[in-house]
Amino acid sequence: MTPYKSPLYIFTLVNEMEDVRIQVSGRRINWRAGIGFAILMVAIVIALVFAGTVVGNVSVSEAAIVVDPLGGGKRVVIGPKMFFKLPWEYYVKIYLGIESLSMWTEVTGRTGDWPAITCLTKDGLEVKVDISVRWRVDPNHVLELYEAYPRLDWEDTTLASLLRESVRDVISRYTAVETIEKRSEISRKIVDTFKEAIASESNLAKAIIIEGVDLRNIELPSDFKRAVEQKLAEEQQKLAAEFKKERLLIEANATATSQILQARGAALASIEKAKGEAQAILIKANATAQAYKLIIMSLGGNQSQVAYLLALKEALKDIEGPVIVVLSPSGNVAPIIPIPVTTTSTSSSKE
Numbered sequence: 001m002t003p004y005k006s007p008l009y010i011f012t013l014v015n016e017m018e019d020v021r022i023q024v025s026g027r028r029i030n031w032r033a034g035i036g037f038a039i040l041m042v043a044i045v046i047a048l049v050f051a052g053t054v055v056g057n058v059s060v061s062e063a064a065i066v067v068d069p070l071g072g073g074k075r076v077v078i079g080p081k082m083f084f085k086l087p088w089e090y091y092v093k094i095y096l097g098i099e100s101l102s103m104w105t106e107v108t109g110r111t112g113d114w115p116a117i118t119c120l121t122k123d124g125l126e127v128k129v130d131i132s133v134r135w136r137v138d139p140n141h142v143l144e145l146y147e148a149y150p151r152l153d154w155e156d157t158t159l160a161s162l163l164r165e166s167v168r169d170v171i172s173r174y175t176a177v178e179t180i181e182k183r184s185e186i187s188r189k190i191v192d193t194f195k196e197a198i199a200s201e202s203n204l205a206k207a208i209i210i211e212g213v214d215l216r217n218i219e220l221p222s223d224f225k226r227a228v229e230q231k232l233a234e235e236q237q238k239l240a241a242e243f244k245k246e247r248l249l250i251e252a253n254a255t256a257t258s259q260i261l262q263a264r265g266a267a268l269a270s271i272e273k274a275k276g277e278a279q280a281i282l283i284k285a286n287a288t289a290q291a292y293k294l295i296i297m298s299l300g301g302n303q304s305q306v307a308y309l310l311a312l313k314e315a316l317k318d319i320e321g322p323v324i325v326v327l328s329p330s331g332n333v334a335p336i337i338p339i340p341v342t343t344t345s346t347s348s349s350k351e
Contacts, residue, residue, distance in 0.1 A: 053087040054084055054085055054086065054087055055082060055083070055084055055085070056077070056082070056083050056084075056085055056091050057079075057080075057081065057082040057083070058077055058078070058079030058080065058081055058083075058093060059079050059080050060079055060080045061079070061095060061096045061097035062078075062079040062080075062093050062094065062095060062096060063076055063077065063078050063079065063093070063094045063096055063137075063139055063142045064076070064077040064079070064083070064091040064092070064093055064094075065091060065092045065094065065142070065143060065146045066083070066085055066089055066090075066091040067089060067090055067091065067092070068086065068088075068089050069088065069089070069090070070088055074143060074146075074147075076139075076142055076143050077091070078096075078139055092146065092152070094137060094142055094145075094146065094152065095137070096136060096137050096139050096142070097136060098134050098135070098136045098211055099134070099135060099136060099155075100113075100132055100133070100134055100135075101113060101132065101133040101135060101155060101159055101160060101163060102114070102131075102132040102133075103115065103116060103117050103129075103130065103131050103132070103160075103163065103164070104116050104130035104131070104132070104216055104217070105128065105130065112130075112132070113160075114160060116128040116129060116130050116219070117129045117131065117163075117164050117167045117168065119167060119168045119171040119172065120168075120171070120172060121171060121172065121174060121175055121176045121178075121179060122172060122173060122174055122175045122178075123175045123176055125175075125176040125220070125221065125224060126221065127171065127176065127179065127218050127219060127220055127221075128218075128219040129167050129171065129215070129217070129218055129219075130215075130216035130217040130218075130219070131163070131167060131190070131213065131214065131215055131216060132213070132214045132216060133159075133163055133194070133210065133212075133213050133214075134210070134211040134212045134213075134214075135159070135208055135209060135210050135211060136208075136209050136211060137207055137208065137209075138206060138207050138208070138209050140206075141206045141207040142207065144203070144206070144207055145203065145204070145207035145208075148203035148204075149203070154203075154204065154208075158201060158203075158204060159198075159204075159208070162194065162197040162198060162201070163194055165197065166190055166193040166194040166197050167190055169193055170186060170189045170190050170193055171186070171218075173189075174186060176220060176224060177228065179218045179220070180218075180220075180228070183215065183218070186215065186218075187213060187215040190213055190215065191210065191212075191213045194210060194213065195210055198210065
């Protein structure tokens with residue numbers, strides 16, 4: 001036995017035929033127990049490693065394509081789920097949730113997944129289209145999609161190019177001005193055209209579902225936008241002038257109609273007034289005739305005497321002031337003697 005001394009511990013190695021022990025500061029540990037514990041830990045590690053090769057898991061909105069490289073078989077596991085597999089099998093996860101395919105460019109130069117799509121309108125003007133597409137993978141056809149695109153690059157290799165082609169095809173059917181006026185119609189046309197393009201691809205027809213398309217912007221050249229704005233301003237001025245003209249015409253027609261109605265009213269009033277005056281004159285004449293008739297009857301039917309009296313009455317109307325009328329019993333003309341009016345002076349009246 002060869003002891004080894006140190007400041008903290010004294011190790012003593014004792015070799016015996018029946019047992020092997022380590023003495024540490026007076027404590028003894030069973031060597032066989034230590035070896036058994038180590039073996040147990042190794043076994044646990046091996047079991048965990050083995051379990052990792054036979055157990056897999058997928059989360060929500062995920063699918064696992066389990067591939068057997070020896071037998072060549074494949075199967076699909078839809079999450080969330082844990083599953084068992086053979087140690088030599090491997091699996092590939094595919095996301096089933098909604099994803100976005102964005103193509104846009106900001107003034108600062110920042111872009112989406114891809115820059116904006118450059119297109120030509122029907123009248124040959126170059127525009128840039130900002131667009132985003134929401135899509136997802138159909139879990140019922142995820143295996144077909146994986147077999148066609150084992151590198152999971154269907155978005156980069158196919159969807160993006162189909163979207164560009166669809167947008168350019170639709171924009172080419174409209175003039176630059178129509179891209180402003182018919183934005184909603186263009187958006188619907190792009191959705192329909194994009195879906196048709198996907199349906200024409202046998203590997204994508206059933207596996208890709210389009211949830212929606214957001215037509216963010218159609219950027220027109222600056223010169224064209226200024227020209228459009230100027231044209232719109234001129235059209236607005238023209239509309240304003242036409243509106244003012246129409247308003248003045250309506251007001252003039254209203255004024256003329258009002259004046260016509262007033263004139264008609266005045267004419268009807270004059271007519272009614274004239275009818276009233278005529279009726280009054282007629283009534284007065286009838287009354288006068290009746291009075292004269294009574295006078296003639298009272299005078300014994302002497303019409304000349306009545307005529308004399310009427311003439312005298314008319315003559316008296318033109319004379320101002322008091323008069324003296326001398327009546328002749330014989331019926332001759334009676335003299336009319338005016339009576340002079342004497343006025344006293346102001347000074348006399350004061351006295």
